[in-house]
Amino acid sequence: MSRKPYHREVSKTTWFLKQSRYQHYMLHEISSVFVAIYVGVLIVGLFRLAQGPEAWSGWLAAVTSPIGVIFHILVFIFSIIHTTSWFKAVPQAMRIQRGEEIVPGNLIIGAHYGVWAVVSVVVLLVAGVA
Amino acid sequence: MKVVNTDIVIIGAGGAGLRAAIAVAEADPTLNIALVSKVYPMRSHTCAAEGGAAGVVKESDSLDYHFNDTVSGGDWLTDQDAVELFVNEIPKELTQLEHWGCPWSREDTGKVAVRPFGGMKIMRTWYAADKTGFHMLHTLFQTSLKYSSIRRFDEFYTTDLMIDDGVCRGCTAIEMRSGEMTLFLGKTVIICSGGAGRIFPFTTNGAIKTGDGMAMAYRAGVPLKDMEFVQYHPTGLPGSGILLTEGCRGEGGLLVNKDGYRYLQDYDLGPPDPWPRLKAMELGPRDRLSQAFYHEQKKGRTIPSKWGDVVHLDMRHLGEKKINERLPLVRDLSRSYVGADPVTDLVPVRPVVHYMMGGIHTDINAATPMSGLYAAGECACVSINGANRLGSNSLGELLVFGARAGRHAVEYVKTVGTLEGDARIEKQAGDAESRIKSLFKRTGGKQRVAALRRDMNMTLEEGCGIYRDENSLIDTCTRIADVRARYRDVRLEDKSNVYNTDLYQTLELGAMIEVAQTVAISALQRKESRGAHQRLDFTARDDENYLKHTMAFYNPNGDPRIDYADVTITKSQPAARVYGGAAA
Amino acid sequence: MARSAKAVPWFLFAAGGTVIAFILPVMIFITGIAPAIGLFGDALSYETMHAFVGNWLIKLILLGIIVLAAWHAAHRLRVCAHDFGIRADGAVSIVVYGLAAIASAATVVALLMI
């Protein structure tokens, strides 16, 4: 047999460094780490709230500490990454056909951004900030 | 040598080969099929067909109309029994393909849509946007996966037919990835190896269309029929030779010369209606349109470009929506390759070699004169195309005759019982293998594949193009004979076994040279003008002497022997071909 | 081959991804950034918050967001682990989905306590 196919190895741990496309993907995958921690922080906050004023202000103090702020800025950035990449993918995952026309992706994405803006404003109003 | 025992060997897995394989599998699931192809089935050149496949379905149409269009389109060189059978069977074949999932374009009612095509009196060309062949090929390939009796041998290059006592019993093929010679031993062979447009330098045909099957049958003693009829398609992109489908004109595209004038009206194809009139102007037959280009060029009314003279295809009035919906590939190709967007620009085009009307001589059952050997698709000549094929008839042809080849091969296998002589065939296969080995061993060969190929290409283009004459043809024949002699001293530069494309190109060149020789000699001997064969020295059709099929027989040491066979005429007597306003 | 049970967590992942895409940025802003820059004044005081979260409707909404976010993150972490070359998918699943389940339960408890 003269055949001797050559197999190129792909590193199982560093493959995503090879292409900017993969780096972007990893960036939104990693957002989950921050979301997870944030969920933890929230749950702790709820417990603290249940435990009374002191516990709650302790939690607030932690959140507003430099480390807390840095962490939240990071989470915020990653949540924006998550939102934008998620919206970008929606037309692919959810193709809408009206008769012979496929609803243009930009329209769907635009609608999502619109809803996002409305939701954010409403939440801010409810929270009494604005 | 590896031996594959089977019942039916099919060489080629394009539209015709796949259709034949499915026909066999459906007719008799117990028969083993070896489907041998030098490329993966979906790479076969059927995928390049854009425009569509003709078949009568609409109320206003009739089988007789399709028959008449095809016979007169072929300048009465068609065999009318074959055409009749063809027009009868094609609607069923196209419907069958629909049932198998082919994404035909549709009318609002859900029925299949049809579009006008050159030389057709009525709109009857089924299409799948402008990727008809692609969708047909993939539908056939994917459907073929249902049948467990079809065993594929992808990327096996067939070199020779195995013939014992005048009966075809199989073939030898090289597994391209290992270089290993394999003997396919069966009871019958169907050749579906496609056309040979690559013998010309400027062609719409892909790299694989090198006439291998034609040459194999020819070398085995089966005649090649009507090889002088080579179709030029009027609208190829200059430079690359990429085709812009006749569908462009079917949808309303116009051909204009350097003055913006619709020159076809000067060649008995008028009146120049602004709408597409069937069988007139841009919807005339391909031979006439390509010939008109030649004359415009002689009159200096074409447009010079860096890739040679062109005329313009004007589709701007069709509008972006229609172009995107019906001709998306055309738009993509013209933008990419010549930087012209059909929506806003004139697209430069010129005639380009497209299709071989001729091929392996078969009867209406796709049987060749040799027992056990069938042929179908572009490699075969039944003949339904005569002197000029109408656009959209060949996709139909490969279905109808591919299926017939399959079914008749099954019948044939049932009659032959067990065959003797396997040992003799193995010896033959050994000889075939040593011939290849000797190519490897040859040292000091002086001839280069690329150079020989270029010489053959240029000779054919110069002497055997849209118009030919005695002098040009004699010159071409001499030069091809010379190329053929030099080929014996060709040098193989790559001596390896694994995927040696140098070897396959060398073998393909060998096949092309044989085919090219039959084209030139057949053309030289036909002293008349008919369809795609136009002689400057014999400008009229001569039914008295040449209402006949040319038969070219192999001669290992010289020019092919030319003989003639009768044309079958049933209900349509030869008459003048009429296009333009008078055709209505 | 069998159909994969990955369909279930994927559903939660997809639903969670959508919900948090809309809501998480503004929530993070309110709970994590606004207090630090003092945008809030009284809104985050214990009384206001306690009253606010005490509302059943708000409890339900918060529960939905937190649980979906947890499962979304869990599923994505499982994929992440694979992408970083950790091939013990079974063990990883137990850990991440286990954590998501604990988080879900904890949220319920916390909300009930308020």
Next chain:
Amino acid sequence: MSERQIELEVLRYRPEMDDKPFFQTYSVPCQEEWVVLDALNYVKDEMDRTLSYRWSCHMFVCGSCGMAINGEPKLACKAFLRDYQTKIRIEPLSNFPIERDLVIVQDDFIEKLESVKPYIIPKQEKPIDQGEYLQTPAQLKAYKQYSMCINCLLCYSACPQYALEEKFIGPAALALAHRYNMDSRDVGRSAREHVVASHDGIWACSFVGACSQVCPKDVDPAGAIQQVKFTSAVDYLTSFLPGGKR
């Protein structure tokens, strides 16, 4: 005519001579309007007959000529030299074993394609003489995009999950399954489900999306896969309801 000298750095691998691939550089006089495939053909004809690669149609429809050009999976007949600098690096498609030079081994893909039953599974056979199935332009549109795949394998070459998990059925085959699922003439979805919705089917895709970015035919396999995930997830969950199909 304007000529341009291009440096082609081609990854060579001749299994009978080499232990591992190496780059070989060819300096090729090119025409301005050429594609990379034309440059390779020039090398083959005029400089080095031993270079092997696949091609046929030269019009981006046969799917033969996929290769990595400057690291990006491309069809060589659709990669115009005008879009490149003087140096162009050409390698065989990644994620596949190299048979030789630019020729890759594609058996794995063919097997996967076969595994998803890519053909119409009708409710019941309709006799040919009853004519075609009716299918409105809207019904055609529902699957048309997914029927455009030329099996060029660029998507497999771009997909990291295929690189990491060789059992993954992969983008093109899954898109093709979706094509038949979405066809109004087909009822084969549940027959395909056991492969398509298996661990190595859609669930091995993490929606990297690279497949759709490199696809020369805008098939959008990434979208197809996510759509299948949704319907399969619904199927899976409802299969536990009374009357649900397992």
